[in-house]
Amino acid sequence: MALLSVANLHAWYGESHVLHGVTLSVEEGETICILGRNGMGKTTTLRTIMGILRKRSGEIRFAGQDMMTVPLHRTAKAGLGFVPEERGIFATLTVEENLMLPPVVAKGGMTLNEIYQLFPNLEERRSSPGTKLSGGEQQMLAMARILRTGARCLLLDEPTEGLAPVIIQRIGEVLVTLKARGMTVVLVEQNFRFASKVADRFYLMDHGQMVADFPVTDLPQNMAMLNTVLGV
Amino acid sequence: MTMIFGIPIQALMGQLLVGLINGSFYALLSLGLAVIFGLLRVINFAHGAQYMMGAFVALLLLTQTGIGYWPALLIAPLIVGLFGALIERTMLSRLYKLDHLYGLLFTFGLALTLEGTFRWFFGSSGQPYAPPAALTGAVNLGFMFLPIYRGWVVVASLAVCIGVWLLIEKTKLGSYLRAATENPTLVQSFGINVPLLLTFTYGLGAALAGFAGVLAAPVYQVSPLMGSNLIIVVFAVVVVGGMGSILGAIVTGYMLGIAEGLTKVFYPEASNIVIFVIMAIVLILRPAGLFGKDA
Numbered sequence A: 001m002a003l004l005s006v007a008n009l010h011a012w013y014g015e016s017h018v019l020h021g022v023t024l025s026v027e028e029g030e031t032i033c034i035l036g037r038n039g040m041g042k043t044t045t046l047r048t049i050m051g052i053l054r055k056r057s058g059e060i061r062f063a064g065q066d067m068m069t070v071p072l073h074r075t076a077k078a079g080l081g082f083v084p085e086e087r088g089i090f091a092t093l094t095v096e097e098n099l100m101l102p103p104v105v106a107k108g109g110m111t112l113n114e115i116y117q118l119f120p121n122l123e124e125r126r127s128s129p130g131t132k133l134s135g136g137e138q139q140m141l142a143m144a145r146i147l148r149t150g151a152r153c154l155l156l157d158e159p160t161e162g163l164a165p166v167i168i169q170r171i172g173e174v175l176v177t178l179k180a181r182g183m184t185v186v187l188v189e190q191n192f193r194f195a196s197k198v199a200d201r202f203y204l205m206d207h208g209q210m211v212a213d214f215p216v217t218d219l220p221q222n223m224a225m226l227n228t229v230l231g232v
Numbered sequence B: 001m002t003m004i005f006g007i008p009i010q011a012l013m014g015q016l017l018v019g020l021i022n023g024s025f026y027a028l029l030s031l032g033l034a035v036i037f038g039l040l041r042v043i044n045f046a047h048g049a050q051y052m053m054g055a056f057v058a059l060l061l062l063t064q065t066g067i068g069y070w071p072a073l074l075i076a077p078l079i080v081g082l083f084g085a086l087i088e089r090t091m092l093s094r095l096y097k098l099d100h101l102y103g104l105l106f107t108f109g110l111a112l113t114l115e116g117t118f119r120w121f122f123g124s125s126g127q128p129y130a131p132p133a134a135l136t137g138a139v140n141l142g143f144m145f146l147p148i149y150r151g152w153v154v155v156a157s158l159a160v161c162i163g164v165w166l167l168i169e170k171t172k173l174g175s176y177l178r179a180a181t182e183n184p185t186l187v188q189s190f191g192i193n194v195p196l197l198l199t200f201t202y203g204l205g206a207a208l209a210g211f212a213g214v215l216a217a218p219v220y221q222v223s224p225l226m227g228s229n230l231i232i233v234v235f236a237v238v239v240v241g242g243m244g245s246i247l248g249a250i251v252t253g254y255m256l257g258i259a260e261g262l263t264k265v266f267y268p269e270a271s272n273i274v275i276f277v278i279m280a281i282v283l284i285l286r287p288a289g290l291f292g293k294d295a
Ligand SMILES: Nc1ncnc2c1ncn2[C@@H]1O[C@H](COP(=O)(O)OP(=O)(O)OP(=O)(O)O)[C@@H](O)[C@H]1O
Pocket: A013, A016, A018, A036, A037, A038, A039, A040, A041, A042, A043, A044, A045, A085
């Protein structure tokens, strides 16, 4: 059975109906990538799965549990971890306070030492204010603080947005490391050269729905269709 | 007689001390307001009433059960804090989704209700509360006599202010509070019970007001309106310090207390309005307050 399965998910911002029946499923240990043009509902999908957006209907199951009735402060406990697009680093907290902020929810998370090995920059800058870090470092911090908690599934929203190629490569390595540890990842990405190196499967999103879904091995024969829908 | 700027040093020191004592209450009360405003974005108009409650709880503990000052210093803030938490959980928390104005109106109504209730039961006149035996009397500092209780007020308020500042800046709980001030939704998505954090924060703010009330009981008379007189000045302090700034509230509280005391010496006619004049100047030059971040 899939670790995360979403069926016929609808979501609204106030009166504005943004998700129109999203369906997707992710196996344990798998990395899937959601592609789609700006404003198609990728971020909204992650926010709705996480339970941040509460005006929703449909079905979300995670590790066998019905997540639709779980309050926001319990979704993390179920094993879901969210790394937002805007990274959400706290300016009034030091780097280390940012890192230690999310409570540990399960065994199997990384220790502080392992995290500092994976992200040496964070250790060097542990006592500076979180937002004094560079964009790349803030992205690392946003990911690292979830890795500490023992979350089983990472919802990762455009981690490479606005970052330099060397940093993007670094983030790619981190995702490969995580995969080797058995982490399940739902990745939202516009950069699909990057995504094709880490993802096992792709979902293509258009106007609040998934319009295609194929494994990374089928990428070549889907290129024409991707180019049309993504408009690249 | 030693003179400074043509003023006898006794008079100067005396007013400085009065200023420091008033400043101690300003600091404690504006700290509570700042803690509440920082996280809840609610301007707690009931703060003066909660201060009054602290003093009354101490008085009632003494007259009804014989519990004295020292235990009251702990019990009264606890009772006022729990009462605040209860109010937040059952009523105030329902207003967060609405415009902030509703929170302000609610706490204003709460203040009127509390003050009215205490007036109904105890009348408007003040009742004395004797300081504990250990803190009566005065010490001779050479240039003036310092009433021991007044010295204690300054020390106790400073200790509590520093304690709360440390709690917020240096502890794990404090990092939750700071983070939730910036982005409550994200903090909640990490698995932290933010609604409970809000309840705790309102309770903490109310408890600080209650603590100030107990400290004040032996200095001022215990009366239902003791808070409403003070709270206007405290709002001015918060505005000068910068809404929501913890350090700003503390430092500005003492500073303005002293400024008020010094004005009494040099230009007594202005002493009642000096804080508001400073507020006006700060609002013109630095609308976000001395310690506030420009919005
Ligand atoms: N807070 C909000 N209130 C109202 N509408 C919103 C809000 N956030 C997003 N939307 C709308 O919902 C739709 C989907 O937005 P979403 O952020 O999910 O898109 P996205 O696919 O993540 O886009 P991008 O690639 O730009 O990040 C858009 O039309 C957007 O304008």
